[in-house]
Amino acid sequence: MNTTKFMQLALDEAKKSGEDLPIGCVIVKNGEIIASAHNEKELMGNPTAHAEMLCIKKASKMLGTRMNECEMYVTLEPCPMCMWAIIEARVGKLFFGAYDSLYGGSTVLNLKDLANSKIEIKGGILEEECSALIKNYFTELRNKNEK
């Protein structure tokens, strides 16, 4: 399976997040990346500018509102906003890296069942690398604020 390959590409995308919490996302169709995005919430000053939302917006320009044949790879478990957007976009398969034990839209909340969605979801892909990226971000932020 190519899941680790695409998650690695989502990780590469996450590293472009600059001052924002590093989250990356790619959408794949027929083995090809058709959209990629990273978190730009603070950069854009827009609370909805999560990686997944930006990625769906890009992909929708090509595919409209039906992404059944697509796979999404995202480095952190989507929040409820993004998870519902992924379901609304009819994404076929969702792979995520780190789990979000506070606000995870597929583990803390089961939005898939609420929506009666058929999306296939698998978490924990390159989990360690994905978690480390986020932890390092917060460590650096803390160190910066303590200076």
Added chain:
Amino acid sequence: MNTTKFMQLALDEAKKSGEDLPIGCVIVKNGEIIASAHNEKELMGNPTAHAEMLCIKKASKMLGTRMNECEMYVTLEPCPMCMWAIIEARVGKLFFGAYDSLYGGSTVLNLKDLANSKIEIKGGILEEECSALIKNYFTELRNKNEK
């Protein structure tokens, strides 16, 4: 209170939705409307282009990611995607018209408590008019499809 006045303006906005499900939204600060939007999901071919998301995006251009002093008026109870976005945007007060008994982000799911948010929420403002607008849309759609 001006809640019915502003909900009426959200209703007027909803009527601009064209072929899309008629949902309208306004964001108010200090008694002035600072952003308004209607559902453009099908028009834009973007599954995330709900009225609330577009309205938050517009307001964030002025206010960034902190809308504590704002009130949002929306004709239908926000879905989980929009409800989480409203919470992320730190909107102070949310007023909605019709209840969504299937996917309502504040009644079916209690996202406010999950997020430990202080947002004040009140539903049922001009409920009858807001519900009628949506019901009429589906009646017309059915009639059109039966022709």
